[in-house]
Amino acid sequence: MRRFILRRLGFAVVSLFLLSVTIFFFVRVTGDPAVLLVEPGASQADLDAIRQQFGLDQPLPVQYGSFIAHLARGDFGQSFYYRTDVLELYLSRLPASLLLATVAMVFSLVIGLPTGIVAAVRVNGWWDSAGKIFALLGLSMPSFWVGLLMILFFSVYLGWLPSSGSGTLLHVLMPAFALGWYFAAAHMRLTRSSMLEVLGSEYVKLARLKGLPEALVIGKHAFKNALIPVLTLAGINLVLMVNVAVVVETVFAWPGVGRLLYEGIAFRDFPVVQATVLLGGAMIVTVNLIVDVLYAVIDPRIRYER
Amino acid sequence: MNGSRAAGLTLAWRFAAFRSEGFPLLPTLILLTLALVAIFANVITPYNPEIGSLGDRFHPPVWQAGGSAEHLLGTDHLGRDVLSRLIFGARVSMVVGFTAVIVAGLLGTGLGIVSGYLGGWVDQLIMRITDTWLALPALTFAIFLAAIVGPSEMNIVIILAAVYWTRYARVIRGEVLSLKERDFVRLAIVAGCSKRTIMRRHILPNVLNSAIVLATLMLGVVIVTEASLSFLGVGVPPPKPAWGLMLADGKKGLMAGYWWLTVLPGCCIVLMVLAANLLGDWLRVKLDPQLRQL
Numbered sequence: 001m002r003r004f005i006l007r008r009l010g011f012a013v014v015s016l017f018l019l020s021v022t023i024f025f026f027v028r029v030t031g032d033p034a035v036l037l038v039e040p041g042a043s044q045a046d047l048d049a050i051r052q053q054f055g056l057d058q059p060l061p062v063q064y065g066s067f068i069a070h071l072a073r074g075d076f077g078q079s080f081y082y083r084t085d086v087l088e089l090y091l092s093r094l095p096a097s098l099l100l101a102t103v104a105m106v107f108s109l110v111i112g113l114p115t116g117i118v119a120a121v122r123v124n125g126w127w128d129s130a131g132k133i134f135a136l137l138g139l140s141m142p143s144f145w146v147g148l149l150m151i152l153f154f155s156v157y158l159g160w161l162p163s164s165g166s167g168t169l170l171h172v173l174m175p176a177f178a179l180g181w182y183f184a185a186a187h188m189r190l191t192r193s194s195m196l197e198v199l200g201s202e203y204v205k206l207a208r209l210k211g212l213p214e215a216l217v218i219g220k221h222a223f224k225n226a227l228i229p230v231l232t233l234a235g236i237n238l239v240l241m242v243n244v245a246v247v248v249e250t251v252f253a254w255p256g257v258g259r260l261l262y263e264g265i266a267f268r269d270f271p272v273v274q275a276t277v278l279l280g281g282a283m284i285v286t287v288n289l290i291v292d293v294l295y296a297v298i299d300p301r302i303r304y305e306r
Numbered sequence: 307m308n309g310s311r312a313a314g315l316t317l318a319w320r321f322a323a324f325r326s327e328g329f330p331l332l333p334t335l336i337l338l339t340l341a342l343v344a345i346f347a348n349v350i351t352p353y354n355p356e357i358g359s360l361g362d363r364f365h366p367p368v369w370q371a372g373g374s375a376e377h378l379l380g381t382d383h384l385g386r387d388v389l390s391r392l393i394f395g396a397r398v399s400m401v402v403g404f405t406a407v408i409v410a411g412l413l414g415t416g417l418g419i420v421s422g423y424l425g426g427w428v429d430q431l432i433m434r435i436t437d438t439w440l441a442l443p444a445l446t447f448a449i450f451l452a453a454i455v456g457p458s459e460m461n462i463v464i465i466l467a468a469v470y471w472t473r474y475a476r477v478i479r480g481e482v483l484s485l486k487e488r489d490f491v492r493l494a495i496v497a498g499c500s501k502r503t504i505m506r507r508h509i510l511p512n513v514l515n516s517a518i519v520l521a522t523l524m525l526g527v528v529i530v531t532e533a534s535l536s537f538l539g540v541g542v543p544p545p546k547p548a549w550g551l552m553l554a555d556g557k558k559g560l561m562a563g564y565w566w567l568t569v570l571p572g573c574c575i576v577l578m579v580l581a582a583n584l585l586g587d588w589l590r591v592k593l594d595p596q597l598r599q600l
Contacts, residue, residue: 011437014434015437015438019438019441023450026451026454027450136584137576137580139579139583140526140530140580140583141572141579142533142534142572142575144537144553145568148556148557148560148568148572152565240443243443243446244443246446246449246538247534247537247538258446261446261449262449265453277450280446281442284443285441
């Protein structure tokens with residue numbers, strides 16, 4: 001068990017290291033940030049001064065060394081554009097992203113779980129077909145288009161919801177639904193297949209033989225067990241939601257980390273891009289690691305696989 | 307069971323089975339129609355999609371009050387004909403989508419086979435790179451690459467291929483791992499085939515089905531990603547008529563209620579992606595029982 005965890009931990013660290021190298025060198029290929037930071041028509045001396053100030057005049061390996069050395073002390077550097085600590089900047093945007101992702105997750109589960117259960121209970125029936133169509137639409141409709149349609153309907157025609165910005169609870173509803181839409185379909189699919197598997201198992205047959213009412217068999221015996229894989233996926237997806245919301249955030253002018261990354265790339269704000277990508281990557285790698293280890297704890301066969 | 311020659315025979319058999327079991331006619335027709343529209347875009351479009359007249363801005367579609375038969379689906383904020391732009395948009399989506407899926411497929415399948423068959427440090431290296439790639443959300447990664455190489459259709463294809471090859475590599479490698487323990491591969495080794503020959507003649511034909519299924523399923527993903535990139539302004543450069551770009555332009559007229567600029571391009575995207583997904587789902591069940599639960 002310990003060997004398994006150490007091995008997986010090693011893989012995770014190697015992945016993050018490769019990610020840091022990739023991102024560090026890629027970001028420097030995007031162009032020279034100094035050009036964007038000075039007034040138009042600035043002299044060569046001004047440009048050189050800026051490059052020196054941010055250490056961009058050093059050779060790349062030296063820059064990377066100092067980046068990693070600072071990183072080891074938890075210092076992600078200063079933003080070129082905002083001139084503040086990048087980690088602070090990131091943390092100031094994170095609550096908005098977490099709020100968006102949490103509400104989106106609630107939407108996706110509230111839609112995905114019941115439809116998945118009904119589809120499994122009435123397998124190959126009318127409800128199942130409707131569920132399949134819903135799942136396909138979820139995978140085929142781009143989330144930002146769902147967002148645009150909602151703005152058109154709820155903001156322009158009905159005037160019920162604000163079309164962009166943040167602050168009140170009303171502001172979060174539309175972006176969260178647009179973001180949760182795709183995941184609702186994914187959760188529905190998994191709930192359905194997981195329920196089907198459990199419904200075919202021996203203990204469900206036994207529960208039925210005992211003469212339990214069908215509602216209790218499905219609600220208590222089947223659903224609770226079918227929920228495990230769905231919640232695992234939901235946990236992974238929550239982290240993904242924080243990191244894939246860029247386009248939805250753009251549509252609704254939502255001030256999350258996705259926008260931060262996008263602005264960082266546009267302004268060639270190297271430290272901001274490095275920090276957002278690395279922290280996002282670290283979240284995803286960590287959550288995958290936790291799931292791997294938990295599964296190995298539950299199922300010993302996985303431990304001896306490799 | 308015996309490698310490449312069997313693959314040829316079963317292909318004929320499978321074609322016969324194609325017609326019998328619920329062939330998804332509608333999705334195929336949609337894709338074919340879109341392909342034809344894309345090919346003959348310059349013949350059937352009434353207007354130049356990139357040039358408009360500023361006197362004709364924001365005309366609604368023909369059935370709405372104020373619309374005219376001159377612009378069947380209305381005009382956009384620069385007075386360009388929406389129908390013409392949608393038709394040329396099909397060309398952009400088709401070209402970018404298919405090329406990206408094929409390039410990513412070639413790269414991913416090739417590396418997957420090499421990784422799975424050779425094993426050892428080659429396998430470790432390719433799989434660690436795959437892990438790193440997958441630790442980044444695809445869209446973030448694509449935006450990032452787009453910022454590096456700059457917007458153009460050619461670059462979008464490269465970006466999409468660079469982001470999505472890992473999906474193929476993962477699945478194909480898994481298949482190769484079990485294939486290489488099979489008798490026909492062992493016999494080939496005994497017969498003195500070189501590693502190259504085995505990978506090309508014995509492994510490749512047997513993973514081709516999975517690669518085709520994956521490619522069809524990836525088509526939808528790739529088209530949505532392209533639309534997202536164009537929407538963000540890092541995809542296909544304006545004034546080219548890409549559907550994602552049209553949605554970005556349409557947002558300017560959204561609050562004024564110019565619905566056709568938002569609804570119509572989105573419908574086109576959904577239609578194409580839906581058709582690709584339906585076809586992919588059917589192919590998956592048909593060609594590759596192992597991928598059914600994917």
